[in-house]
Each structure stands twice: as structure tokens, then as C-alpha cells.
Amino acid sequence: MHLITGRSRSIQHSAKHSLRPRRVYVSRRCYMPLGCIALVLLLQIVLPPLSFAGEDKKGIINCDIQKGACTQSLGSRSVTLEILPRPVEAMQDLTFIVSVDGEAVARTPSIRLNMPAMEMGKNLVTLTPTGSGGYAGKGVIVRCRSGRRTWKATVDFPEIGKVDFIFDVIY
């Protein structure tokens, strides 16, 4: 709104006072590109949180990790993930606890941490067996520079496949 008003005023101004020195008119017009750049920068700040809200509405989050353990199905099995301590925060030492029901698997699963909509580099959590289908390991979820808080933990069982847990962390 401010930009449009500013422009129309300067056009009117130049029409009425066409005999005024040219320099005045030129220096007034110079504010326009600066105003546009400021507007673009402002939009870049405002838009990412809006698109993040849009992502949430699509229902990509399948786990409320702040409330407790989450369970997803993998074939005929159930895989459970819990992250401690809660609240689950970025840049903290976290313990990842995984369990799988059914017949014992021979090979230990691992967890890959990433963001659902952004490649954040390799972040692997190594798990060790704790007995009867249970595994645990330590890891850190990093803080995303975009400010987005939705992360994905992919639990990968070499023999039976992988399952995604998508949840919000606290920054």
C-alpha cells in the first residue's frame, strides 16, 4: 500500500511540476527499488512459517513424541519408538528406544534422522539390543536454520524394512 501511494504521488508531482529540476524527480524514484527489495525480504521472513503450517495440515505428522512412545505397523509387525528425555528438544543428548514385536530379528536396526521436506545430511543413530525385541541408542536432533521443527526418524530393519516416525521437536 505504502509503495503504491508513494509512486502515484511522485508521478502526480512530476506532472504538475514538469519544469522542476530533473534531479529531484530522479532521486524520489530511487526509493522505489529499495522499497521493492524491502518488501521481498519481508515476504521471505513471513512465508516459511505459512508453508510449514500447510505441511502440518497435510497430516504428515504421525507421532506425538512429546506425549510418549509411538507405534507404527511394518508388515504384520508393530514397531514402537520412544525418545527420552521429554520434552524432546533439539541439540540435546537423546536416547532412542525401539521395540519390535513378533519373531526375533537377527540384525540390529538403526535410525536415520532427517527432515521430511529437507535433506539435513547424514545423522545415524546406532542401536544396541536390550533384549526381547528391544533396542536403544543415543543421538542428537539438530536445529534447522529454517526454524521448521518437524523431524523424521526412519527405523531401518535390514531384514524386514523401514518405518518412518514423523514428529515435532522443541527448539
Ligand SMILES: [Cu+2]
Ligand atoms: Cu531443515
